[in-house]
Amino acid sequence: MREAQRPPPSRPVTPLKVLVCGASGFLGRAICTRLSRAGHQVIRGVRQARRPDDMAIDFRTDTTVDHWRGRLDGIQVVVNAVGIIAETRDSPFDALHHRGPAALFAACVEAGVARIIQISALGADTGTSAYFRSKHAADQALMRLPIAWQILRPSLVHGSDGASATLLRQLASLPLLPVPALGSARFQPVQVDDVAEAVLRAMDPHRPAGQQIDVVGATRVSFGRMLAHYRHGMGLAPTRPLPVPAPVMALAARLGGAIPGVPLNPDTWRMLQAGNTGDPTALTRLLGRPPRGIAGFIPPAHAETLRGRALAAWRTPLLRYTLAFVWLATAWVSLAVHPRDASLALLAGVGLEGAGAVAALHAAVVLDLAMGLACLFRPSRRLWCLQAALVLGYTAIIAVALPAFLSHPFGPVLKNLPILAILLILMSEPQPWTT
Incomplete structure (x- = not known):
């Protein structure tokens, strides 16, 4: 009998010293956890350093190379996971998404950092909103530098603590599903663990650099179907949709735009109307497997907890x-x-x-x-x-x-x-x- 073929042994991981900017955020926390579990030394870039492995950073003010000199000594990889969905007077898109990261990237070249992983946004290269423009400006600044880089562009990211997923679960738990009039817009949410795994694999020094990868899930759905999936995952019975006309959404977006920090504003309303989808082929190659589909986002063991949170939230x-x-x-x-x-x-x-x-x-x-x-x-x-x-x-x-x-x-x-x-x-x- 032929001996069963064994999979080739995995390449041993060489521990790297990694700075993760935005480490206290939803995505940053998941990335730090995955990198630490893989054996890397993680330095957490946060606004207020409280732990021995913390580095105090602030993209609102650290917008020149001088701000970063001396802080990157010994760092081999930098991951930028800083991001906001709604800007305020104190936290503008241009500083947090563009000028701060651009200064960091230039300082990385000067300090001899080997590789940069930039967490951008799906649609940044074609979107016209201030959010997309600021993300794209940082991507362009990075691509012009003589350094190995990878740009990951996530779609909506699902996780039990994620702001967008939390809001979607809240909407899905209502007696009627509020479905805005979005025409043919479709969405491709991705699980946060897949994003963290993509960052880990993109750091591999043996992997070719200079790639822009759409980080999307396996399921392409309408907004209404996305809410229905979340509702089913939380163990709630199916319910009817409640159509929300586009003029009502536009009015709500204008009102939201007048309140700092509110996620629904004219820019995010246009982003919803445009949808958020991409080709998962490159991510599948990076992960070595297909990304997860939306039906598996909420494990049965978490359904009761997430249902309770969603109901309590409204x-x-x-x-x-x-x-x-x-x-x-x-x-x-x-x-x-x-x-x-x-x-x-x-x-x-x-x-x-x-x-x-x-x-x-x-x-x-x-x-x-x-x-x-x-x-x-x-x-x-x-x-x-x-x-x-x-x-x-x-x-x-x-x-x-x-x-x-x-x-x-x-x-x-x-x-x-x-x-x-x-x-x-x-x-x-x-x-x-x-x-």
């Missing part, structure tokens, strides 16, 4: 904003809608008349207004306890002084029970899941 704001509306609407009705004489007559029933009743009415309006604004801007467990005490106090006063309301057919007092239930849930909620 449940808490929904309850909070509902309470805010109740308090603010009550203040408005008391001040400007309900007849003043009728309000004063009710206060007479609890023993308040004349100037005292007027003062009590105005104080109640101010208190309701303060409670509503606090729900929006100062939510806390102490606030929920205070509101519960107020609701119980109001209920007790009405039960004693105005008992007719207990048997009122519209149930004005009984409706305090669901309000108290909401407050109990908010008091019991842990810190809201954001990642």
